[in-house]
Amino acid sequence: MVSPPNSRTATRTAARAEAGPALSREAVIDRALDLADREGLAAVSIRRLAQDFDVTPMALYWHVKNKDELLSAMGERIVEVVDAPDLPTEGGLDRLRPLLERLVDALHRHPGSTELVRGTILRTATGRQLAEQALTILAEAGFDRQRRADLARAALQSVVMLVVGAPGAETDVPEQDRQTMRDRKRAELAALPVDRFPHLVECAGPLTECEDPTAYYADGIDLFLAGVAALATRIS
Amino acid sequence: MVSPPNSRTATRTAARAEAGPALSREAVIDRALDLADREGLAAVSIRRLAQDFDVTPMALYWHVKNKDELLSAMGERIVEVVDAPDLPTEGGLDRLRPLLERLVDALHRHPGSTELVRGTILRTATGRQLAEQALTILAEAGFDRQRRADLARAALQSVVMLVVGAPGAETDVPEQDRQTMRDRKRAELAALPVDRFPHLVECAGPLTECEDPTAYYADGIDLFLAGVAALATRIS
DNA sequence: ACCTGAACACCGTTCAAGT
DNA sequence: ACCTGAACACCGTTCAAGT
Numbered sequence: 001m002v003s004p005p006n007s008r009t010a011t012r013t014a015a016r017a018e019a020g021p022a023l024s025r026e027a028v029i030d031r032a033l034d035l036a037d038r039e040g041l042a043a044v045s046i047r048r049l050a051q052d053f054d055v056t057p058m059a060l061y062w063h064v065k066n067k068d069e070l071l072s073a074m075g076e077r078i079v080e081v082v083d084a085p086d087l088p089t090e091g092g093l094d095r096l097r098p099l100l101e102r103l104v105d106a107l108h109r110h111p112g113s114t115e116l117v118r119g120t121i122l123r124t125a126t127g128r129q130l131a132e133q134a135l136t137i138l139a140e141a142g143f144d145r146q147r148r149a150d151l152a153r154a155a156l157q158s159v160v161m162l163v164v165g166a167p168g169a170e171t172d173v174p175e176q177d178r179q180t181m182r183d184r185k186r187a188e189l190a191a192l193p194v195d196r197f198p199h200l201v202e203c204a205g206p207l208t209e210c211e212d213p214t215a216y217y218a219d220g221i222d223l224f225l226a227g228v229a230a231l232a233t234r235i236s
Numbered sequence: 237m238v239s240p241p242n243s244r245t246a247t248r249t250a251a252r253a254e255a256g257p258a259l260s261r262e263a264v265i266d267r268a269l270d271l272a273d274r275e276g277l278a279a280v281s282i283r284r285l286a287q288d289f290d291v292t293p294m295a296l297y298w299h300v301k302n303k304d305e306l307l308s309a310m311g312e313r314i315v316e317v318v319d320a321p322d323l324p325t326e327g328g329l330d331r332l333r334p335l336l337e338r339l340v341d342a343l344h345r346h347p348g349s350t351e352l353v354r355g356t357i358l359r360t361a362t363g364r365q366l367a368e369q370a371l372t373i374l375a376e377a378g379f380d381r382q383r384r385a386d387l388a389r390a391a392l393q394s395v396v397m398l399v400v401g402a403p404g405a406e407t408d409v410p411e412q413d414r415q416t417m418r419d420r421k422r423a424e425l426a427a428l429p430v431d432r433f434p435h436l437v438e439c440a441g442p443l444t445e446c447e448d449p450t451a452y453y454a455d456g457i458d459l460f461l462a463g464v465a466a467l468a469t470r471i472s
Numbered sequence: 473a474c475c476t477g478a479a480c481a482c483c484g485t486t487c488a489a490g491t
Numbered sequence: 492a493c494c495t496g497a498a499c500a501c502c503g504t505t506c507a508a509g510t
Contacts, residue, residue, distance in 0.1 A: 023493090046484060057484080059494050067484065118401065119408075122425065122443070128436060135435035148435070149403070149442035150455060157401040158394070165354065165393040167385070172355075189358065199371030199384070200364060206385035207358070219386060226470075227463025234462075259474090282503060293503080295475050303503065 023053050025063040029073050036074070036112035040172045046070075075116030076124045082106045084129045087136065093229050095137050099130050100159050100221045107163040108217075112171040114163045121156055131156065141232045151228060162220040167210045182208050259289050261299040265309050272310070272348035276408045282306075311352030312360045318342045320365045323372065329465050331373050335366050336395050336457045343399040344453075348407040350399045357392055367392065377468045387464060398456040403446045418444050 021027045031052060032044050046067055050057040064070040082105075085098045107114045121127035134155050138148035164171065170178045189204035200207075210216050257263045267288060268280050282303055286293040300306040318341075321334045343350045357363035370391050374384035400407065406414045425433075425440035436443075446452050 045482085047482080056495055058486090058496085061485075062493055122421075122436075128428070128433060132433045132436050135439060139435060145439060146442050146447075147455070149439040150452065151459070152439070153401065153403065153443065154397075154456065154459060157397050161390075161393050161397045165389065167389065185358075192364070197364060197368045199375060200358075200368050203371060203381060203385040203388070206382050207389065211382075216386065219383070220390065223387070223390060223463045223467060225463075226466035227459045227461075230462035230466045231459060281501085283501080292476055294477085294505090297504075298474055 023055055028063050029077050033074055033110050033113055039174045071116055072120050074113045075120035078110050078117055079124045079127045082126045084126055087133050093141050103159045104217050111163055118160050142235050158224045259291055264299050265313050269310055269346045269349055275410045307352055308356050310349045311356035314346050314353055315360045315363045318362045320362055323369050329377050339395045340453050347399055354396050378471050394460045
């Protein structure tokens with residue numbers, strides 16, 4: 001029994017059929033994002049990705065410059081899908097809300113890589129568009145240059161923080177271990193001495209698990225907007 | 237010419253004299269924190285630390301369980317130095333301010349490792365004390381269990397965010413390259429088309445460099461407290 | 473109690489070479 | 492244009508052995 005002349009290619013093609021699309025820059029980035037969501041950002045390695053594509057590690061270097069560039073591209077990719085809203089000419093600070101909501105939605109699709117967004121947001125087209133819109137709204141609300149820069153930054157960072165810091169967001173650990181991890185944390189808090197940490201014990205549940213993500217994100221955005229609105233009344 | 241019987245020990249002792257204190261769990265953690273501040277968290281490796289102590293990598297495993305435990309210990313160490321204030325019985329939500337201020341001060345001492353705090357804060361004694369105090373204040377302000385859990389979490393995370401997300405905080409890059417990096421970013425923003433990104437161009441400076449850190453942190457805490465205060469008036 | 477030596481399974485990356 | 496092979500310098504970690 002002899003192997004067919006191109007058995008190696010054949011098996012590779014078969015593996016690709018399982019693995020999905022052929023090697024390309026886009027495919028690499030998407031696969032890296034999925035991998036990060038499933039097993040954590042630490043699981044993303046050039047060699048691991050190459051294995052998934054049934055290709056040698058060096059093949060990836062044709063499509064991405066190096067690992068740093070891959071990580072940047074992942075962050076940029078997450079933001080680029082945001083469909084930035086048109087900026088109404090009226091509406092005051094409330095016009096910030098749709099910006100933040102859309103960004104949350106985009107980040108929430110890839111929580112495992114959301115922290116990468118922090119470093120890339122001002123380098124992507126849509127990220128810059130969102131920042132420009134935020135700065136415009138803040139300028140019209142009367143904030144000076146320094147203040148609106150800080151508030152725009154805080155807006156974007158708060159959104160990132162909401163996602164990566166959500167209760168029960170253990171994105172650094174493989175998917176199947178996450179619930180175990182949450183349960184362990186919760187039990188740890190619940191077992192604290194009640195006389196010294198009554199509130200921590202009482203809040204063990206809501207501190208370790210997010211029952212209603214929609215409400216969580218809405219409340220998070222509310223908090224930020226309430227803060228900005230309060231500061232705005234102080235200056236006028 | 238023969239070497240003295242214990243020449244190896246002698247040179248090692250000499251190296252230690254340069255390197256500082258002898259090997260110990262505390263020393264390892266402190267050195268790791270300093271290394272992270274100078275060269276970024278990525279520069280912290282077991283082997284690199286061992287080299288700094290003039291010792292084999294395996295020697296470290298006597299003092300720390302593994303690298304993960306070292307990273308946790310670094311985060312815990314940063315928080316443990318906080319001298320949690322006594323909680324006044326009166327004063328309302330403003331009592332949150334000293335909590336956040338002291339945490340900012342502590343984090344600010346090790347910006348390169350501050351992100352590690354996110355995962356360890358509820359596992360340290362002082363972290364739990366701060367959280368318990370925050371929850372107490374929020375409970376007395378009338379927030380329900382779910383809300384005060386989310387707000388306490390937001391409080392601690394906002395502080396972390398303020399430090400790691402400060403303009404010009406390029407903690408992932410070696411110390412000597414940071415100014416260059418900031419200048420590059422600023423130039424990039426300033427070079428954007430003025431017709432499409434007028435505010436981004438205008439704010440290129442304040443977005444990439446922090447002129448007055450004290451004011452920056454104070455304003456950041458103000459923003460959060462203003463938000464919480466506004467939410468508090470909505471429920472009562 | 474504290475440290476070393478040898479070994480293993482990973483990692484990113486370069487460079488010349490293949491098709 | 493796109494991929495491979497070989498090689499290099501790193502990394503975390505285990506285990507048995509030394510003192």
